[in-house]
Amino acid sequence: MLGDHYSESELGRMLLGAEEYHPFPTADERQPWEALPAELRQRGISEGERFLGFGWPALPAALYMDFVRTGDRSRFQAPYFERRSALGRLALAECIEGRGRFLDDISNGAWAICEESSWVIPAHVNPFGGTHPLPDIDDPYIDLFAAETAALLAWTHYLMRPRLDGITGRISARIRREVKSRLLDPFLRRDDFPWMGMADGRRLNNWSPWCASNCLVAFLLLEPEAHRRVRAVQKALRILNRFAAGYHSDGGCDEGPSYWRVAAGSLYDCLELLSGATQGRMSLFDDPLVAEMGRYIYRVHISGDYYVNFADCSARVHIPAGLVHRYGRRIGDNKMAALGAWAHDRLGLEAALGGSLLRVLPNLFCCQSLGEPAEPPYVRDVWLDGIQVMAAREREGADTGLYLAVKGGHNAESHNHNDVGQFVVYSDGQPVLIDVGVGAYTAKTFSKSRYDIWTMQSAYHNLPTVRGIQQRNGEEFRASDISYRADDCAAELSLDIARAYPTEAGVRSWRRTCRLVRGADSRAEVVDEFIVEPGTQDISLSLMTGCAAEMAGTAAIRLRTQGHTLLLTFDGAVLHRVDTIPLDDAHLRSAWGERLYRILLKPRAACARGRWVTRVARA
Numbered sequence: 001m002l003g004d005h006y007s008e009s010e011l012g013r014m015l016l017g018a019e020e021y022h023p024f025p026t027a028d029e030r031q032p033w034e035a036l037p038a039e040l041r042q043r044g045i046s047e048g049e050r051f052l053g054f055g056w057p058a059l060p061a062a063l064y065m066d067f068v069r070t071g072d073r074s075r076f077q078a079p080y081f082e083r084r085s086a087l088g089r090l091a092l093a094e095c096i097e098g099r100g101r102f103l104d105d106i107s108n109g110a111w112a113i114c115e116e117s118s119w120v121i122p123a124h125v126n127p128f129g130g131t132h133p134l135p136d137i138d139d140p141y142i143d144l145f146a147a148e149t150a151a152l153l154a155w156t157h158y159l160m161r162p163r164l165d166g167i168t169g170r171i172s173a174r175i176r177r178e179v180k181s182r183l184l185d186p187f188l189r190r191d192d193f194p195w196m197g198m199a200d201g202r203r204l205n206n207w208s209p210w211c212a213s214n215c216l217v218a219f220l221l222l223e224p225e226a227h228r229r230v231r232a233v234q235k236a237l238r239i240l241n242r243f244a245a246g247y248h249s250d251g252g253c254d255e256g257p258s259y260w261r262v263a264a265g266s267l268y269d270c271l272e273l274l275s276g277a278t279q280g281r282m283s284l285f286d287d288p289l290v291a292e293m294g295r296y297i298y299r300v301h302i303s304g305d306y307y308v309n310f311a312d313c314s315a316r317v318h319i320p321a322g323l324v325h326r327y328g329r330r331i332g333d334n335k336m337a338a339l340g341a342w343a344h345d346r347l348g349l350e351a352a353l354g355g356s357l358l359r360v361l362p363n364l365f366c367c368q369s370l371g372e373p374a375e376p377p378y379v380r381d382v383w384l385d386g387i388q389v390m391a392a393r394e395r396e397g398a399d400t401g402l403y404l405a406v407k408g409g410h411n412a413e414s415h416n417h418n419d420v421g422q423f424v425v426y427s428d429g430q431p432v433l434i435d436v437g438v439g440a441y442t443a444k445t446f447s448k449s450r451y452d453i454w455t456m457q458s459a460y461h462n463l464p465t466v467r468g469i470q471q472r473n474g475e476e477f478r479a480s481d482i483s484y485r486a487d488d489c490a491a492e493l494s495l496d497i498a499r500a501y502p503t504e505a506g507v508r509s510w511r512r513t514c515r516l517v518r519g520a521d522s523r524a525e526v527v528d529e530f531i532v533e534p535g536t537q538d539i540s541l542s543l544m545t546g547c548a549a550e551m552a553g554t555a556a557i558r559l560r561t562q563g564h565t566l567l568l569t570f571d572g573a574v575l576h577r578v579d580t581i582p583l584d585d586a587h588l589r590s591a592w593g594e595r596l597y598r599i600l601l602k603p604r605a606a607c608a609r610g611r612w613v614t615r616v617a618r619a
Contacts, residue, residue: 002244002284003237003274011230014278018224023276024361027095027159034098036364041096043349048093048102051086056112059083065133067122071443076122080145083113084152088357091156094163103163107171110156110164114178119146123443127194140182142193144207147214148356150183154221155357179218187215188231196235197242205414206259208243209266212236216273217358233274240270244289248386251292254413256313257300261320264293268327269358291331297324298339299382300391303399303429308391310407310422312415312438314591315431319343321351322363325370335377341370381486383493387413390484392491392516399429402616404516404524406493408479411471411500418451418458418471420479420500423514425524425616430561432616433462433568434544436596439585455588458500459542460598464528467538469505477501481511490517498530506532523617528610535608541573543599543614546592549578557599558619565619572612573601 006014025032034041057079066075087109094102118125118135124143125135135141157164157175164171191198195207219232244267247253253260267290274282284290297319300308305316325340344351352363380396382389388408394401403426411418415438425433436455438445444453451473454460458471471477479495486492492515498507508531517523532539547559549568557568557575579598583589588596603610 002240002271002287002290003282004241006234006237006282008227008230008234011233012226014281015226015229015233016277016279017226018220018222018229021220021277023220023273024159024365025095026162027098028162030098032365033096036096040349040352040364044089044096044353045093047089047353048097051090051109052102052105054086054090054105054108056083056086056108059116061134064122064135067443068131068133073121073123073441073443080121083109084149087113087156088152088360091159092353092357092360095159100163103160103167106156106160107164107167110153110171110175113149113153114174119149119182121145123441123446140186142183142186142190142211142215144210146182147211147218150179151214151217151358152356153179154218155361158221176222179222183215183218184223184228184232187219187235188228196239198238203246203414204239204243205246206255206263206266208239209264209270210262212239212243213266213269213273213358216270216277220273220277233277236270237274240267243267244293247289247293248384249289249292250384250386251289251294251296252384252387252389253293253296254311254387254409255415256309256311257297257307257319258309258313258317259311259415260297261323264296265320265323265327267293268323268330272326272330272362285330291333294327294331294336295333296384298336298377299379299384300389300405301339301376301378302403302405302426303378306426306429306431308389308405308424309435309437310389310419311413311417314437314587315434316591318347318354320355320359321347322366323359326362326366335379338374339376341374342376344370345373381491383484383486385484388479388482388495390491390493390514392486394516394518394522402427402516402522402524403429404491404514406514408482408493408495408497410475410478411473412475412477416473417456417461418473418477418500419461419463420458420471420477421463421495421497421510421512422461423526424462427561427566427616427618428563430563431546432559432561432566434546434592434596435462436460436544437588437591440587460544462526462541462543463497464510464530464539464541466501466505466507466532467536469501471497471500472502489519490515492516506534506536508533521617523615525613525615528612528614530611531609533608535606537603537606539603539607539610540576541601541612541614543568543601545597545599547597549597549599551575552619559616566616567619568599568614568616570601570612570614572603572610574604576600576602 090102090106120143153175197204223229271284307317309315321343328336382391391405393403406423459465477500481496483494494513498510501507510530513527550558552558559566581596
């Protein structure tokens with residue numbers, strides 16, 4: 001258990017007081033800031049200069065209500081997040097430069113954010129149901145971004161207080177007042193916020209450590225009363241334990257690698273905060289589950305920015321490089337530390353200065369020396385038996401050759417898509433057969449109509465559809481009879497996906513075996529052996545790709561990646577058609593470009609039993 005055994009008196013002895021807690025140098029401590037590398041200092045100052053004289057965008061009531069009226073999240077969130085980005089960059093620039101040039105704009109930003117009626121974004125304003133278009137300012141809720149806002153203001157107060165007080169003490173006082181009423185008090189008073197996991201037995205997701213990390217920042221930096229600080233830490237530990245209890249021993253994150261940064265990544269943030277606030281007397285990194293949760297991120301790395309992206313995850317992920325490196329060093333895992341160092345070198349200043357102050361500050365002061373240039377570990381074989389995800393590449397330590405990843409699981413996972421049995425194939429680090437991922441979030445994304453969205457449906461994954469019937473959502477719709485093996489010659493996952501379909505589909509058995517064959521005849525192949533009753537010709541196998549597909553005979557298709565051409569071959573089925581799917585969603589276009597393709601394979605005649613083999617190999 002993650003420190004859940006500490007009594008109030010023990011925590012009281014361990015936890016530093018607000019005046020003693022000093023995690024990073026403040027703006028008035030010039031030497032550490034001036035010792036930062038010149039290029040990094042210049043970039044940090046330049047980022048702040050973009051917001052000198054910034055006109056803080058308005059957030060009127062009608063704009064807040066726009067989400068309930070239209071379902072569009074972006075029109076409110078764009079100016080909302082721009083305000084916060086501006087304040088964070090201004091505060092960092094003032095710390096680096098130290099000449100007072102940014103103070104008026106910091107004052108404007110802190111004051112403007114304190115004047116917002118609510119820090120909760122419109123998409124999260126009704127956590128208990130209802131359709132209220134505006135927040136209840138007398139009953140503040142803590143969502144992801146209210147917590148982040150409180151932490152941003154707390155860091156601004158910590159870094160800048162003497163300088164702000166030199167203008168007027170009322171700015172710092174206003175920050176303390178607003179953070180107390182909107183976060184500190186409700187965090188201690190309420191147990192029914194869903195992400196706390198205390199009101200029911202629901203499995204928690206990234207919200208829990210993400211919120212907890214920012215709540216801890218606010219308490220550690222701003223709460224003056226020792227007993228309230230202790231209560232907050234105890235409560236945060238209970239929340240983190242409930243979150244971790246939803247993980248299997250393999251540490252696999254069913255939300256995918258883009259959410260890992262605020263799931264296991266935010267758990268790491270919490271544990272670092274607690275270690276620092278107790279001067280190392282509370283160190284929880286030796287918990288085996290904490291280590292396994294960290295290792296997930298390199299176990300699903302394919303190549304470059306590509307990661308295995310099941311569920312609501314883009315195929316392209318920018319990992320928090322400094323955090324990954326520090327996490328790896330904390331758990332003594334050189335592979336994880338190497339992935340972080342590689343990403344840090346690759347992203348350069350963006351890796352050091354990107355993100356919230358909770359991560360930028362340790363990037364600046366704990367990550368300046370990452371050792372020799374590193375390469376990702378490129379693990380050959382991965383089997384996460386809890387979330388039922390397999391990954392395999394042709395050889396250890398190289399991203400060349402074929403790569404195959406497959407999932408079993410069930411259709412009630414966090415950020416679920418109906419995708420039991422889904423697989424992806426890459427070649428030399430380039431996508432061939434893909435998981436589309438998810439488009440920009442709207443009101444529909446997390447509503448009862450979620451599975452009306454095409455990207456969530458099994459027909460737009462590399463899966464069969466029988467009698468026009470797709471997989472259904474729900475924990476009972478799952479894989480069964482699972483078998484995994486791997487050796488120097490091959491790696492494979494075999495599973496029955498019949499239970500992922502409702503009874504009216506008539507799927508009695510659908511044994512899918514996904515295999516990566518290594519060696520001179522390397523290939524990725526999927527063998528589908530099925531029984532459907534009654535027999536039908538209305539069976540189709542979808543294969544999603546971003547590669548232009550062209551026929552190469554009656555039972556083969558050429559797929560061209562950026563580097564070379566692959567041959568997709570099949571038997572027991574004929575090519576029915578290739579659908580072009582134009583992408584008008586900006587989020588999807590950022591991953592795949594202007595269009596995708598769906599290859600549909602269908603049987604030649606009605607059948608009750610079949611064995612189809614689909615292969616991908618170099619042309």
